[in-house]
Amino acid sequence: MNYTIGQLARLSGLPVKTIRFYSDIGVLPERGRTRSGYRLYGDEDRGRLELVRTLREIGVDLATIRSLGERDLGEVLSLHLRTVETQIRALQRTRAVLRATLERDEPADDDLRRLNALGRLGAAETAALVNDFVDEVAGENAARQEWLGGLRAAMVPDLPDEPGIEQLDAWLELTELLADDGFRASLRAMSGDFWQNADGIDVAAWHEANTLVTERALAAARDGVPPESEAAAPLVAELVAALAGAQRRTPESVVRDYAEHDPRAGRYWELVAVVNGTPWPPESVIAHEWIAAAATTHLG
Template identity: 40%
Template sequence: MDDDGLLTIGALARRTGLTVKTIRYYSDTGLVPSTDRTAAGYRRYDAEALARLELVCTLRELGLGLDAVRRVLEREESLAEVARAHADALDLQIRTLRRRRAVLRTVAARGTDPEETALMHRLLRLSAEERRQLIEEFLDDTFGTADANPELVALLRSTVPDLPEDPSTDQVTAWVELAELTRDRDFRAAVRRMAAYQAEQRAKGDTTGLHHELTERVRESVAAALAAGTAPDTPAAAAVVADLTARYAEVFDRPDDAALRGWILRRLDVAADPRAEHYWRLLARINGWPAPPELAPVFAWFTAALRAAR
């Protein structure tokens, strides 16, 4: 420091840890102009310039660009405004980096090929709204023109993949599988058949809703039979079938007869595609929900027992 309290550029570099070249650049661009120059042309800086340079260092360490730093120093924008905008930008960058990390972890764990890796990366870049639109397009194509069960359609439209900002490998894998499943032509055709069947039943006066309680009754009864090792073609199975068909007759206000059993069989056959259950299981994995109970073996046993009882 000189006798008049001014710092040479070298002393300023030692104080701040910056290189002389960097300080000279900041001076030349007007961010930290020198206070004066010696007769020999050497730059000198006062305490205000030192404080200004330290602010520049802080803002640069926080990731602000030189233009943003200049706007703060020149009072064109408040530090709070610039900090808020920069924080928002960092949030976006952090989300992007987390998604990239998730893709890389999944690739490392599964050994995916380049095509699947590109698909994962593309799908993870979708916003929440874009993910919702992907499901909406699938539902419009499969349920859009059919007068299907409105409660089911509303449930499907409200249940969309909601990836966390830092998804796990399992969530990434499930999201890729779900996206591929919704684009599968055979699956779409199967869902359209389900929608058409529901529309047919509604045209015949069925407005009974989603039947959660009935499904749970079937699941509990058949699960108990499966746990007991009851074969579908045994008297014990026939008793389970009789109990369940009586419940169907009550829910749908129909006689408990052979026609009802044939109607139940058709209903089970229409809903038998295992990909429909897989759709819900994938959604649960993506959204971090408890896994839904496995119904495929339940309905397979119930179908076999119904056929045997007939």
């Protein structure tokens, strides 16, 4: 059965001008026209119009609805669900900041900074920031690209549904570090000779050596061996030699890496731990901080 636009409006409860607009932009294509030029629609258009109205009520944009002719409805709804969930997380973050701000007698500039930053950094903006960071730090080095690519998902963790102010501040500091040109340049310069020769390294042997070195340094730290003590000297020399051999480098270059290590790199992963609510520092950090202190004292 065919319906004019006026009949379809009465049946659907939608204004004629709305149906005409949907037809003009391709959301509800007309089936034909009468001899007098009136648009005609069929029974299937009544159903589609109900679908369009439902999708609009839950916030699906018209461009997505228009593409339904080429896309499965389930795919469209799944996409919209992800969008809604992202919006909910953003609103929850904003709510947490507003609640914390209103609990204070006098809101401060930091509170406005948080609100402004959260408003600017949605999921798409954060993903673009991470991608740009990885591309700039890795440069043309394939090994470094692969290594940073594996860390990409962990670089800016999702905030919990009800983040605390400390977590919000850590998350914002993370994004500031990612955008910091000086931090990017520092990371790009760190361990330069290692990354230049990384393609020729036996990765399995490297991981094995690093695991053993970490375990022995951690044991020394837990046993209370001060890294500046004479007792630490032979151990750190042995550990640095093991790392140098696995990485096909000189012990001097390994010591130089420890001495030139940018403390902001450690701070970065500490902030990740704050956002995730996980303990800090992990055993690997304790171990390598011990090695760094011992190496710069005895081998520097």
